[in-house]
Amino acid sequence: xxxxxxxIVGASGHGREVAYTFLLNHPAEDxxxxxxxxxxxxxxxxxxxxxxxxxxxxxKESEFIVAINDPRAxxxxxxxxxxxxxxxxxxxxxxxxxxxxxxxxxxxxxxxxGVAMTVNITLGNFVSINRLVALGHDCVxxxxxxxxxxxxxxGNVSSGCGVDIGTSAAIRQGVSLGEGCGIGMGAVVVGDxxxxxxxxxxxxxxLRMLTPW
Numbered sequence: 001x002x003x004x005x006x007x008i009v010g011a012s013g014h015g016r017e018v019a020y021t022f023l024l025n026h027p028a029e030d031x032x033x034x035x036x037x038x039x040x041x042x043x044x045x046x047x048x049x050x051x052x053x054x055x056x057x058x059x060k061e062s063e064f065i066v067a068i069n070d071p072r073a074x075x076x077x078x079x080x081x082x083x084x085x086x087x088x089x090x091x092x093x094x095x096x097x098x099x100x101x102x103x104x105x106x107x108x109x110x111x112x113x114g115v116a117m118t119v120n121i122t123l124g125n126f127v128s129i130n131r132l133v134a135l136g137h138d139c140v141x142x143x144x145x146x147x148x149x150x151x152x153x154x155g156n157v158s159s160g161c162g163v164d165i166g167t168s169a170a171i172r173q174g175v176s177l178g179e180g181c182g183i184g185m186g187a188v189v190v191g192d193x194x195x196x197x198x199x200x201x202x203x204x205x206x207l208r209m210l211t212p213w
């Protein structure tokens with residue numbers, strides 16, 4: 001039995017998918033609801049929205065997951081919560097995902113259904129891996145990395161903090177992704193990507209610079 005109940009920060013679509021994933025493997029009473037600055041009442045699924053982000057200390061005996069997909073926004077919300085205390089960060093993993101013992105998971109992770117993970121993978125803190133992602137051997141993902149659905153990450157890929165990988169992107173083996181960079185939907189990355197670059201296309205090329213991480 002869990003010692004702490006879970007509260008998810010962010011009641012948008014991604015947060016609700018994370019709630020669904022959690023409830024596949026836990027009783028309903030272990031999920032208290034959401035904190036969200038832009039919504040109130042209940043979600044379309046009937047889950048309660050308990051209050052705003054800054055209200056989290058009222059539930060300080062709970063665990064929290066910041067289920068906001070955008071890495072910069074997720075980092076900002078984590079910083080706000082930390083400024084008000086020391087939250088107990090949880091983690092959610094779909095019951096179909098069976099990590100090898102050599103896989104290392106940081107705090108605050110979200111791993112949704114159909115993710116294929118192999119061996120000797122390291123996830124930093126607050127990493128989000130969406131549905132049907134393939135993540136190869138010896139990958140290292142920095143804090144706040146986000147991977148969209150159906151992305152394919154080959155072995156020995158490393159990402160800095162705050163990397164945002166779009167839906168159906170493909171990353172070649174051994175590539176290094178700099179902090180704060182973005183990989184567009186369907187992009188095919190065959191070489192290293194510098195910090196804060198947004199790359200798109202096949203092969204992926206610079207579209208524009210992003211706000212520095």
